[in-house]
Amino acid sequence: MMIQANGIELCVETFGAKDDPALLLIGGAAASMDWWEDDFCQQLADGGLHVIRYDTRDTGQSASFPAGEPPYTTQDLADDAVGVLDALEISQAHLAGVSMGGGIAQRIALDHPERVLTLTLLSTSPGGPGGPSQPDLPEMAERLVKQFTEPAPEPDWADREAVLDFFVAGEHSFAGTIPVDDKRIREIAGRAYDRSRDVAASQTNHWILEGGEPIRPRLGEITAKTLVLHGTADPLFPIGHGEALTREIRDAYLVPVDGMGHQMPPPEVWDVVIPSILRHTGLARS
Numbered sequence: 070m071m072i073q074a075n076g077i078e079l080c081v082e083t084f085g086a087k088d089d090p091a092l093l094l095i096g097g098a099a100a101s102m103d104w105w106e107d108d109f110c111q112q113l114a115d116g117g118l119h120v121i122r123y124d125t126r127d128t129g130q131s132a133s134f135p136a137g138e139p140p141y142t143t144q145d146l147a148d149d150a151v152g153v154l155d156a157l158e159i160s161q162a163h164l165a166g167v168s169m170g171g172g173i174a175q176r177i178a179l180d181h182p183e184r185v186l187t188l189t190l191l192s193t194s195p196g197g198p199g200g201p202s203q204p205d206l207p208e209m210a211e212r213l214v215k216q217f218t219e220p221a222p223e224p225d226w227a228d229r230e231a232v233l234d235f236f237v238a239g240e241h242s243f244a245g246t247i248p249v250d251d252k253r254i255r256e257i258a259g260r261a262y263d264r265s266r267d268v269a270a271s272q273t274n275h276w277i278l279e280g281g282e283p284i285r286p287r288l289g290e291i292t293a294k295t296l297v298l299h300g301t302a303d304p305l306f307p308i309g310h311g312e313a314l315t316r317e318i319r320d321a322y323l324v325p326v327d328g329m330g331h332q333m334p335p336p337e338v339w340d341v342v343i344p345s346i347l348r349h350t351g352l353a354r355s
Contacts (some may be wrong), residue, residue, distance in 0.1 A: 075148045
């Protein structure tokens with residue numbers, strides 16, 4: 070369904086009973102809600118959660134802006150997430166964010182603690198890739214350094230098959246030791262492609278946003294109980310990033326996910342990820 074949130078139009082889908090505790094899923098950069106797979110959401114709903122996924126602005130069916138000219142910031146993306154809860158008349162929710170979505174979830178937990186029941190952070194970081202500005206955080210894998218410094222040409226965004234090839238190649242780059250299911254990734258990417266208002270904008274704008282003030286110095290202020298789910302083979306944010314989050318957020322604990330890379334949890338690890346989220350939110354899997 071389409072809703073008005075934070076002054077723009079966003080596309081939202083829910084799973085499970087409205088009377089169950091709400092879980093808002095916040096996607097990573099350039100990722101529509103399709104990457105929160107149907108079966109993943111349904112299993113969480115079957116466990117007793119009212120699961121909400123949505124297209125962040127510039128992805129899927131949500132409001133889109135010219136590629137290379139996003140008139141918004143990371144803070145706006147956080148305000149959008151709160152706006153989704155407002156539009157659905159949900160006063161409090163569990164939050165789960167992956168990668169950039171994990172950063173957004175941290176920001177919401179700091180700025181709107183009264184809205185957050187618990188926090189789940191997947192494949193994310195307290196401060197982004199390690200380097201001179203964050204010397205205590207492990208740096209990304211060498212293969213990704215090379216990929217970022219010598220990027221491959223972008224595909225023709227109007228060529229569906231070329232874009233799907235691009236998505237599959239990206240999944241291989243960021244995966245861990247769990248083999249990539251090319252067919253599964255291609256199906257998800259195809260759905261995302263077909264639903265997108267502007268594919269070029271969806272794959273461009275989030276990467277060039279103004280991030281605002283760093284929130285790492287404030288992580289000790291987070292009051293929500295926090296679950297950190299982090300792949301042991303994450304090439305972008307090695308598991309030291311998850312360990313840092315666990316140290317710096319007072320009521321946080323880490324569940325390592327064996328073999329997972331920097332990616333949405335693949336089905337091979339759902340037997341770890343889904344029960345962990347259900348236990349963390351006070352539920353037992355049915």
